[in-house]
Amino acid sequence: MKKALLVLVTALALLAIMVIPVIAGGPKATKGERGRSGKAGKPNVGDVYLGSTDDVEPPEGQGGRSGEAGKSNVAHLYLHEKDPSDWSIVEGGAWGKMKYNLEGSTFDFVFNAHGLDAGVEYTLIYYPDPWPGTGLKCLGSAEANGGGNVHIGGSVDTGDLPIAADTNAGAKIWLVLSSDYDGSEMTAWNPTEYLFEINLIEYNDTEVE
Ligand SMILES: [Ca+2]
């Protein structure tokens, strides 16, 4: 009798081991969590070098943004006095350099220029083609000091650059005479008095799709 009970208990125990997991639904297969794949694409870093007038894109192969660890969001753009007959850079002419962020909620920049006309007020703009630049963005204005230097810095909510209506593949950045600009578009054309970008740039406003 005792032996029969032991057999029965053992059988019940085995049954319980085999059946209970089935009743409970078995262990749920855990779905592999999908990690957020990093934004593939162009490296968010650029640098512009003197003498390469044809370059439109920042140099490739400087690393993507997939790694969170500190890729630079800072780029530099040179502006030069140019000869309007062939758009070559005027040797020894006025020039400037803009340091800016490639992406962010605002276009943050610092611009310094040299060799300009003392006492004249200049405006730094994003100029979209075609003329007269409908939709252009004023980045800031300043008067050239006695040494012909201009400093303009700012944080401007420009939206993405270039704008959709721009016929250029990238954004043109110019330093123009403030008197040739009426607050929304160009009103005169005195290119020998301006500084022109050495290549087109792109800026991603992260608040704008
Ligand atoms: Ca913005």
Ligand SMILES: [Ca+2]
């Ligand atoms: Ca954007």
